[in-house]
Amino acid sequence: MATTTATITINSTDLLTDELSLSTTATLTEAENSTGLVGTGGLGRKKLASGHAQYVLFDGDAYANGAHKIYLKNTSTTAAEYFTIEINSEQMGKLYAGDWAFFPWEANADTNDIKIDPSADNMVLEYMIFIDE
């Protein structure tokens, strides 16, 4: 068993008239118990060289149904460049330059792939999966 924590902090002093200061820490555990996740694909980077082709980042067929966690980051520094994120062919959203996301992934179906689609050539996505084995 390993202990892995993910802390999110969201701050703003001028989005609202009152200050926004949110911080939450989650310990990454297996489904329905308190055992820490021990599997990971490691921190990786994927460069999509050309063609703006959609790419299957995580194949739903390759993972068991579980409490996996996904981290994604668009490493681009060009504001207009984005990755479109799809899950089971439904568009979740777009990661623009420097944006990151962290969300659970159940891999509950073979079709529940996570796909990325860059808006320009040679964009690099940083990613990491924490696997419920």
Next chain:
Amino acid sequence: MATTTAAIAITSADLLTDALSLSATKTLHKAGSTVGLDQTTGMTKAYLTATTRVDIFPQLIEGSIAFAGTSSWVYICNESEDETEYVVVKIAGNIIGKLYAGDYLWMPWSQREDGHGDNHHGDITIAPSVDTGMWFSWCCVNEGTEYPTENLATA
């Protein structure tokens, strides 16, 4: 223009033989720009006592043509302290994953019409695993969305 930052730090001393210490910070911008997001639904705190699936942003019209392609960010947290309690999070009727006790997500949201044609629009929905009561919090920070017009009911 507002300045809102979202940061994450993922750490572990024993997941790998080397220590994991990953962090990222980003100011939330309007799509394709460096202009800060300036609108929000505010933070909702909810106690749900049914396993019924609910649309957590019912006030927004997903699939809006007027705001197609804009930037939105969603935070959802399962505040339960019972490790067996979870919530199933879906987008456009498709499962993203389950948030167990203390888990949260932070994700971009296109508010786009569903691709499967089953009329789920871009809804983000949650369904608690138990009906004995679970606490949740969620919010959306965005650059604009379409709101429903007044519903004039007739007697």
